[in-house]
Amino acid sequence: MAGGGPRYEKLEKAPIDPESLLLDVRKEKIDKVISQRTRTFTIVLDRLEDSFNMAAVMRTCEANGLQEVHVIINPAAPFMPNSRVAQGCDKWLDVKIYRDFDSCRAALKARGFSLYASAIREDATSLYTMRFDSKVALIFGNERDGVSPEVLAGSDGTFWIPMRGFSQSLNISAAASACVTRAISWREEHLGRVGDLTEGEAQELRERFYVLAVKQRKKIFKKAPPSSP
Amino acid sequence: MAGGGPRYEKLEKAPIDPESLLLDVRKEKIDKVISQRTRTFTIVLDRLEDSFNMAAVMRTCEANGLQEVHVIINPAAPFMPNSRVAQGCDKWLDVKIYRDFDSCRAALKARGFSLYASAIREDATSLYTMRFDSKVALIFGNERDGVSPEVLAGSDGTFWIPMRGFSQSLNISAAASACVTRAISWREEHLGRVGDLTEGEAQELRERFYVLAVKQRKKIFKKAPPSSP
Numbered sequence: 001m002a003g004g005g006p007r008y009e010k011l012e013k014a015p016i017d018p019e020s021l022l023l024d025v026r027k028e029k030i031d032k033v034i035s036q037r038t039r040t041f042t043i044v045l046d047r048l049e050d051s052f053n054m055a056a057v058m059r060t061c062e063a064n065g066l067q068e069v070h071v072i073i074n075p076a077a078p079f080m081p082n083s084r085v086a087q088g089c090d091k092w093l094d095v096k097i098y099r100d101f102d103s104c105r106a107a108l109k110a111r112g113f114s115l116y117a118s119a120i121r122e123d124a125t126s127l128y129t130m131r132f133d134s135k136v137a138l139i140f141g142n143e144r145d146g147v148s149p150e151v152l153a154g155s156d157g158t159f160w161i162p163m164r165g166f167s168q169s170l171n172i173s174a175a176a177s178a179c180v181t182r183a184i185s186w187r188e189e190h191l192g193r194v195g196d197l198t199e200g201e202a203q204e205l206r207e208r209f210y211v212l213a214v215k216q217r218k219k220i221f222k223k224a225p226p227s228s229p
Numbered sequence: 230m231a232g233g234g235p236r237y238e239k240l241e242k243a244p245i246d247p248e249s250l251l252l253d254v255r256k257e258k259i260d261k262v263i264s265q266r267t268r269t270f271t272i273v274l275d276r277l278e279d280s281f282n283m284a285a286v287m288r289t290c291e292a293n294g295l296q297e298v299h300v301i302i303n304p305a306a307p308f309m310p311n312s313r314v315a316q317g318c319d320k321w322l323d324v325k326i327y328r329d330f331d332s333c334r335a336a337l338k339a340r341g342f343s344l345y346a347s348a349i350r351e352d353a354t355s356l357y358t359m360r361f362d363s364k365v366a367l368i369f370g371n372e373r374d375g376v377s378p379e380v381l382a383g384s385d386g387t388f389w390i391p392m393r394g395f396s397q398s399l400n401i402s403a404a405a406s407a408c409v410t411r412a413i414s415w416r417e418e419h420l421g422r423v424g425d426l427t428e429g430e431a432q433e434l435r436e437r438f439y440v441l442a443v444k445q446r447k448k449i450f451k452k453a454p455p456s457s458p
Contacts, residue, residue, distance in 0.1 A: 128414045
């Protein structure tokens with residue numbers, strides 16, 4: 001039963017329009033990022049264990065316009081990218097987590113991706129002869145063990161960054177950077193563009209990024225000291 | 230005065246010929262590495278502070294055929310590359326240490342290098358439009374502060390890896406890898422070769438590497454458990 005006090009009508013909350021809360025310069029930045037975004041080149045991290053590497057790779061991907069990073073979790077090491085290195089870039093990414101390679105492979109194959117596993121051996125395809133004009137996912141393996149046998153068996157091929165010294169491999173953050181920058185600059189040079197979202201994908205991302213940017217702005221305002229009169 | 234004991238003639242030590250102590254397969258590896266080595270493309274690390282980054286960058290350089298890495302020390306952080314990441318690659322490199330940028334600049338300019346400082350700004354030259362057919366040194370700055378004002382003032386120009394996302398920079402191990410692999414693959418594609426030592430430089434390095442390889446072999450033998458009969 002209701003009590004005897006006065007009955008107020010509920011104030012209807014005005015729906016928030018994130019766009020109206022952002023400065024034009026911020027919206028322009030978001031639109032520019034979206035114009036250079038891709039969902040047709042991506043990387044897969046197969047059971048990494050080092051949080052510095054996880055973070056550095058994600059930052060490399062975000063900075064180069066990749067929207068997606070696919071992660072096969074390592075049962076022995078949680079996927080916890082070092083936040084000092086990641087610098088919050090992960091909120092702008094789709095980080096897709098899989099329990100095993102099979103589910104990752106199925107998801108990417110269903111979308112038409114070719115999968116290439118990083119393998120340190122001279123019969124692997126050189127990164128520098130690869131083409132990036134179709135959907136490609138590059139798979140990087142665990143820091144010590146490399147990619148798993150299932151990954152090798154389930155991929156469309158292997159690739160490597162030609163090693164020209166005594167070191168037999170690169171650190172994974174270095175290897176991923178070499179590959180991501182190569183793929184993106186290859187697209188710029190051969191296709192004349194790097195971003196390739198459909199209009200629908202771009203619109204969906206724009207709405208998400210506007211909301212994220214408003215949240216980020218609120219956080220910044222909360223952190224700022226009260227302004228003097 | 231000599232004592233009264235017997236006088237043995239000194240056994241003359243036979244001069245060691247490192248070449249005779251190495252397997253052919255090891256010598257072939259060394260010769261192959263030397264054929265892909267360069268002293269005309271290098272990088273300069275300006276007061277780095279993170280031992281992981283120092284190590285990852287050195288490994289990237291060694292693995293891509295750079296013989297030299299130039300290091301301006303950070304008074305607040307000793308140059309101590311993380312050994313787990315470096316994996317001993319530094320013994321195959323010439324790591325040149327300088328107290329300040331002026332001495333580094335003087336040494337490289339005297340040899341005809343152009344110096345380009347990494348700077349995160351859109352008016353810097355894109356890495357992807359740079360040519361690498363002359364002597365080029367790329368300078369990377371401190372993780373937090375970037376390159377110093379003296380470096381900016383004393384360089385021949387600035388360059389950047391185009392940033393296409395919200396992240397405003399790459400981790401330095403990722404940035405150096407993007408640049409080193411770009412320069413080396415550019416040379417392979419445009420000049421048809423990556424190594425460019427003179428015959429004299431190659432011979433000097435061959436002798437050094439043979440000696441290093443013998444030392445490494447001795448270490449490996451010492452470590453190995455006694456073989457069973």
